[in-house]
Amino acid sequence: MAANKKLLILPGDGIGPEVMREVRRVIDWMDRRRLVTFEVSDDHVGGSAIDTYGTPITDATMQKAKDADAVLFGSVGGPKWEKLGFDMRPEIAILRLRKELDLFANLRPATVFDPLIDASTLKADVVRGLDIMIVRESTGGIYFGEPRGVETLPDGQRRGYDTETYTTSEIERVARVGFELARKRQNRVCSVEKANVMQSGLFWRQTVTALHQREFPDVELSHMYADNCAMQLVRNPRQFDVIVTSNLFGDLLSDLASMLTGSLGMLPSATLGAVQPSGKRHALYEPIHGSAPDIAGKGVANPLAQVLSFAMLLRYSFGLEEDAGLIETACVNVLKNGLRTADIMSPGTARVGTTVMGESILRELDKLAA
Structure with a gap:
């Protein structure tokens, strides 16, 4: 059994908690099937933290982030907090995390999966293999x-x-x-x-x-x-x-x-700090989509970017290349099977919600790990 890897999960606002739930299911699957165990803690951030603590991010949450091996972030913001003033914006949380953890390099891949070529507004021959x-x-x-x-x-x-x-x-x-x-x-x-x-x-x-x-x-x-x-x-x-x-x-x-690539809902990101003398490197992983308050709570959000952000976390923070690749392949296979959330629908595909997409990823993981 690999040593515990300390994760801090900050779901945030809007669709953040919904898509993060699907990641938690993947983490649970890994605990059961891949012999990698995680020490997971959660906290509020953004508007959720304003409602709970009166500030976009507390000093205690910042300390948790500094102590963690990696931070998995959801999304923040929404109309509810727009009138609180510049210094109380939910987005202050992500800016403070980047600054105090010295997360200076933001990695944003733009990859076109073959099953989603038609979802792009550009011609297929322009984006194929991107x-x-x-x-x-x-x-x-x-x-x-x-x-x-x-x-x-x-x-x-x-x-x-x-x-x-x-x-x-x-x-x-x-x-x-x-x-x-x-x-x-x-x-x-x-x-x-x-x-x-x-x-x-x-x-x-x-x-x-x-x-x-x-x-x-x-x-x-x-x-x-x-x-x-x-x-x-x-x-x-x-x-x-x-x-x-x-x-x-x-x-x-x-x-x-x-x-x-066809949708903001498909793309993950990583933000990395410098490698410290101990070998540890502060890092935060998040989908590049926002909190999407217009669809929050409706169970229709695309969880793939959040799941793929977790795959990036496995690769860049823990060196678990095989496990990262397994998750990425599972996501591609779900798309090959014709399942789509509303943001990436195309003719001839089946529309599913957040939970069904997450369940489909787990089924593909089971097949790949068999």
Whole structure:
């Protein structure tokens, strides 16, 4: 029996608890069948934490996250908490987790599964076989830069401002993750910025280029402006292998890339910290979809992105490649069998809800492990 692996589960708001329940069933299955045991704890986060504790995330929850080997996150937010003010946004929870755990590298795969080619709004011959990894810097840039704020000018107008700022080490560490991932994939990295109009973008390009020359000359490196990258993702997405970019551009481009696959409900993500001297690495895993309050509680949400996020957790935090692959194969097999939640429906397929999709994954796991 493998040693206990300490997981913190933060379901959050909206459909978060619904899709996380299906992951818990997969975890229970692994405990029973795969000889891997997990020490699991749960807590509130986001709007749920505001309702329970009066804050989007408590210090005690943060400590649990620091003590855990990995954090599995659901989703946060919804209309219920929109009027509480900027400092009480449910999203403060995920920002604090990223910042205090120093989760600087956000990995967002955009993969088109063969059974879902028709779910994409792009032509099949454009997206067939698509497999992109977007590495987004996630603790710096304009989302965290100072100064920032809103001020009143002498003429009475108001002005809002944020600052895009990066240091050499911030750029190098996220680019290093991209290069290392590329070595295990197609060995190609595209670094994305706006070096033509932004000083920080030019600095990003220079820093990535210097790192490449020093440490990764075996990896093919190209550079692209962010606006052109957005166009190329729609025009010819298969030209990319690993894309490395800043917080803001990564936020935009990864959502764009996700829709190449047909649904936000299909895509997982990982956000990684630095490897510590002990060998431990803080990491948080979450689907890239939101809390979807319009369908929360209706039992129709797609749990696949949350389940695939757990597969990423097994791979990147625990090195359980075989188990991660087993779960991913089970998800693909369910789709091959023609089962679909509402967001990925296509002609000739059967519409199912969250629970039935989860049960179908477990049945496929049983077959694969037999």
